[in-house]
Amino acid sequence: MKFVFYANTDWYLYNFRLSTAQRLQADGHEVVMLSPPGPFGGRFAARGFRWLTLPMDRASLNPLREAVTLKHLVRILRREKPDLLHNFTVKCAVYGGAAARMAGVPATVNAVAGMGYVFTSNDLKARCLRPMVQALMRGTLDHRRSLLVLQNPDDAEIFRRSRLVARERIHVIRSSGVDTSRFRPSSMSGRDGRLRVLLAARLLWEKGIGEYVEAARQLKGQGRDIEFVLAGAPDPGNPRSVSDEQVRRWAEEGVITWLGHVEDMPALLSTIDVMALPSYYREGVPKSLIEGAAAGLALITTDQPGCREVVTRHGMDGLVVPPRNAAALATLVARLDDDRDLLARLGAAAREKAVGEFDERAVIQRTLDVYERLLGADMPGGSLAGSTS
Template sequence: MPMKAVLFANTDWYLYNFRRALAMALQRVGYDVLLISPPGPYGDKLRALGLRWEPLPMQRRSLNPLRELALLWYLTRLLRRERPMLVHGFTIKCAVYGSLAARLAGVPARVNAVAGMGYVFTSSHLKARLLRPVVRGLLRLALDGPSARLVLQNTDDVELFRSAGLVDPAHIRLIRGSGVDCAQFAGISRQASEDGVPRVLLASRLLWDKGVGEYIAALRQLRSQGRTVHALLAGTPDPGNPAAVPESTIRGWVDEGLLNWLGHVDDMAGLLGSVDIVVLPSYREGLPRTLVEAAACGLPLITTDVPGCREVVSDGVDGLLVPVGNSDVLAQAIERLQDQPEFARRLGDAARRKARTQFDERIVIQRTIAVYAELCDMPADSDESSV
């Protein structure tokens, strides 16, 4: 009988874009896989790939105790019905709810992947500060125990969880990112700008803490200096996140002539092949996939010297690091890459080499399956070609 694993995320978009390769690799090495998330348009895309996916009655921003208890009970009943050997939760809310439900349902093993500390731990808003001790206590309950493993994406978060006493350090595993098919991105053909003006891209969920405001301020500064760049913004506001940038604000920037807003982009390889510089002035990350994809394309990167981002970029080696919240230095970094194309090319070449050796999805999938094998008494598959 095949080993059954449940992968639980807070959006079907996340499962499709970040974990479908893992789910399909698990199937190939003998797992029966069930994907669960709130409903959305990507559920049918997952099913079209031959994966099982079920929607959940979950609201990401809900703080209603009755609704949250109902969700926990729903998850518990689902896990009792499915009887998996392992539940793997992604993001803090899914880690907490998935682990609590797994305990109640008698699931033998729990794996939790927390990509960054999330709104509750990074925001200074009153609501976030009030929720912090509650979430901290729930995390201890969810992450504790010999049959649990916590997967973190960067060394800063490893140290943070260790120092906070949220989990036994022996149960922490470092796996850098969710993995990128580097061969797909390395194989794209880069298109030269027709007018020779560099094309600069910020691609992310449109949240203030992704550094969108600093990007806009840097573009204004460049324009005030008579600099010309083709600035692009890809992504959509996330209404489930309190830090979402209002769409009206974005349209105002477009009307101001600062940038071209592309909205949601499915073909990231095609988009990255059409730009010259990628920036991500984020306040904190787990490990940003956009930077890894851009690195795999051989693009020069500019990002902030913060957890997650500095896992991808070493300053002056494979990209440029700038202080968080500093639009002046961000503008100067864009100027430097514009004025020094040979330096920019060297950074991009080094970024490509690093992406292939550290962040390729084959590496991530193998290490994830090895974590499962620790808990489920199933041998880890060491044949790289199988994943």
């Protein structure tokens, strides 16, 4: 069978969905990657996948430009004739759902990992857009030959309460999974030395970037020798992105160490003690938290949708910090700096949870089960699922 994976960046497809594509490929299916142009797309050929591009500006509100994007998308789907289209992110789900109907695609899966800027921000632009986006979602996602995949129960409740998608068409698959054989506790010694804390994310203010920097500044002012590391790049396509100039000023001030985009996350995590994500963004299930958990790091995050799926018990599988509270974040980091036994216990508990609940093999299998629900009756030669070994 043929599958098309459609996202608003090639980066997302490569970093979050490559393993699922590889599983389908290994089972004898064809997977085509579809996104706007970007620096990661060229890597798909080396993995045996075709990559198609289309003109799409994920921040655009220009009706003419959006109509052109939709026209291109319909044209691509009519040419490719996939058995199933899997759309990722809100905008791609809306456009992909509409285009799939126009192009006669038999089955569609829409994956929304977090509610995004329109649903998380309270600025005027987001509030104005929200009713329109909800109407578009209701009109394009709720279709008998489509299913919606969300990453946490909080988002599922929003969709049910708003009647955006029928209850029976909603599936919750927590996270996009983590390779627990690649991300694992480090054998490096020296964890009892200088504490190293990491925030790894797109550099959006709602990820708690400002609070993280302020906590670092407070602890530095107290004379603590703790290194605060920031990994990730600004996201110019998001109105709430931290600017490149701002991050460079923080680094020049000596408050943080900024690494930019990091290719080899397992290598970086082997040098880190604490993964912090003081987010007040409506996350799906944050990739950085489950990667940190798999690497055996102590986790600090908020009791927000998505984040609470990873850290459920304060002091047991991580530490919970109130959102928008730099002083509380500084206090928790200082606690781990002073109590290395707690640091080790939290890291071990996080690793155990990652293996038990977020291993990507189980997540991929659950995704294939969703495909099976839509395609099973039409499958030539039997099931999609196969073995998980």
